[in-house]
Amino acid sequence: MTASSPISKLAHENAPLEAWLQTQAFCPLPWLHLHVFTDGKVTPCCSNFLHFGRVKEQSAEAIFQGKPANRFRKKLLADEQEKRCQSCYKMEAAQGDSLRTEAIKRYFEVFREKILHTNPEGKIKLKPESWDLRFSNQCNLRCRSCFHGNSTKWFEEAKSLNRTASDKKLIHAFEEKSWKDFTHGSLQTARDFYFAGGEPILIPEHWEILDFLLVQQKTDTLLRYNTNLSTLTFKGKDIIEYWEKFPRLEIGISIDAVGKAGEYIRKDLRWSLFEKNIQRLILEVPHAKIKWEPTISLMNIHSWEKDHRYLIEHFNISPDAIKLNILHRPEIFSIQALTSCEKEQVHQKIEKLLSDLPFSKTTQDAYRALLSFMHAESKTALIPAFFQELERMDRMRQENWQESLPQLLPLFKAYEKEKQV
Numbered sequence: 489m490t491a492s493s494p495i496s497k498l499a500h501e502n503a504p505l506e507a508w509l510q511t512q513a514f515c516p517l518p519w520l521h522l523h524v525f526t527d528g529k530v531t532p533c534c535s536n537f538l539h540f541g542r543v544k545e546q547s548a549e550a551i552f553q554g555k556p557a558n559r560f561r562k563k564l565l566a567d568e569q570e571k572r573c574q575s576c577y578k579m580e581a582a583q584g585d586s587l588r589t590e591a592i593k594r595y596f597e598v599f600r601e602k603i604l605h606t607n608p609e610g611k612i613k614l615k616p617e618s619w620d621l622r623f624s625n626q627c628n629l630r631c632r633s634c635f636h637g638n639s640t641k642w643f644e645e646a647k648s649l650n651r652t653a654s655d656k657k658l659i660h661a662f663e664e665k666s667w668k669d670f671t672h673g674s675l676q677t678a679r680d681f682y683f684a685g686g687e688p689i690l691i692p693e694h695w696e697i698l699d700f701l702l703v704q705q706k707t708d709t710l711l712r713y714n715t716n717l718s719t720l721t722f723k724g725k726d727i728i729e730y731w732e733k734f735p736r737l738e739i740g741i742s743i744d745a746v747g748k749a750g751e752y753i754r755k756d757l758r759w760s761l762f763e764k765n766i767q768r769l770i771l772e773v774p775h776a777k778i779k780w781e782p783t784i785s786l787m788n789i790h791s792w793e794k795d796h797r798y799l800i801e802h803f804n805i806s807p808d809a810i811k812l813n814i815l816h817r818p819e820i821f822s823i824q825a826l827t828s829c830e831k832e833q834v835h836q837k838i839e840k841l842l843s844d845l846p847f848s849k850t851t852q853d854a855y856r857a858l859l860s861f862m863h864a865e866s867k868t869a870l871i872p873a874f875f876q877e878l879e880r881m882d883r884m885r886q887e888n889w890q891e892s893l894p895q896l897l898p899l900f901k902a903y904e905k906e907k908q909v
């Protein structure tokens with residue numbers, strides 16, 4: 489193709505990585521990646537709801553080469569921003585990095601050639617090489633800030649609360665069609681898979697993909713996970729024995745708090761078993777790149793600094809092995825609901841953590857982005873709804889937040905005092 493667009497010009501010039509990172513909107517994912525939601529919708533990535541197609545109507549290859557995907561690529565070739573990519577632009581403004589910039593770095597050696605083979609209308613004759621297939625909502629936990637759409641375990645409670653995502657407990661992306669028909673002929677050239685849930689270790693199709701890769705002798709495929717690591721086995725298979733065979737392995741562990749608080753926030757987690765599972769992972773799969781991936785909310789913001797220190801020391805894991813996920817929804821759990829006095833306390837604790845430990849600039853930026861987000865808006869009006877939700881769920885689960893999350897008591901007292909005024 490001719491270098492008629494800013495992005496094709498960069499590709500023709502064989503521009504260095506820095507030049508690609510300075511683009512406003514270009515993202516390599518629509519040249520490489522497909523994301524399938526549990527409802528069967530296909531989109532460019534897990535943060536972008538641009539509708540490329542549905543698994544029951546077309547194959548992965550047809551969707552990847554289809555009109556909506558072409559239109560999106562055409563826009564990106566012009567380096568024009570897309571409103572559905574706002575989450576990336578916002579993250580870049582706050583902390584410099586985003587899924588987009590991570591993808592530029594990850595696929596730098598790969599995407600130039602693909603752009604050179606793209607016509608000005610965004611048309612390509614390529615297959616996806618990077619996969620994020622959310623087969624189902626099968627999960628063994630019912631985390632407080634989660635919902636039925638992401639966890640089968642939430643189904644009964646969601647029914648009582650009238651909050652079900654479907655009338656079926658198990659929501660499956662490939663209900664009427666096999667995932668093998670959908671991906672037919674495309675998995676042979678896969679570079680990477682991202683497995684998230686639900687809980688991927690409990691999802692049968694995840695194991696089928698691992699078996700497929702083993703049969704094809706494609707053990708150099710990059711495997712990335714987001715797992716709660718509360719179980720290591722499924723139907724007699726042991727994930728550690730599989731992971732040992734895949735040298736390129738990144739394991740993001742979703743854990744929001746240590747001990748009792750962790751069990752409260754992620755209901756059905758057993759902390760002692762979780763610790764044993766991590767120890768086994770560290771010992772038996774030393775090549776795995778482990779990362780904590782906490783969801784930072786009103787429930788753990790007070791204690792996260794202490795918990796992060798514990799995780800670093802107890803498991804001897806690098807301070808930089810962390811990805812902070814800031815909770816935006818449900819809004820009642822947002823850290824923006826803290827009072828200004830509590831925000832200040834949290835701020836000081838996190839600054840102390842950053843000065844005590846040898847964090848890289850990237851991790852420091854991520855923590856500072858968390859603080860900026862916390863200060864950006866005041867949502868104290870949500871505090872009553874937050875405590876009402878905790879207590880409603882406590883009654884259902886026969887739990888008591890005051891025992892598991894005592895650090896919330898000052899916030900609760902401030903709320904009670906306000907009620908009396």
Ligand code: SF4
Pocket residue numbers: 513514515516517518532533534535536572573574575576587588591
């Ligand atoms: S820019 Fe961000 S939201 Fe848009 S497709 Fe790329 S990774 Fe997804």
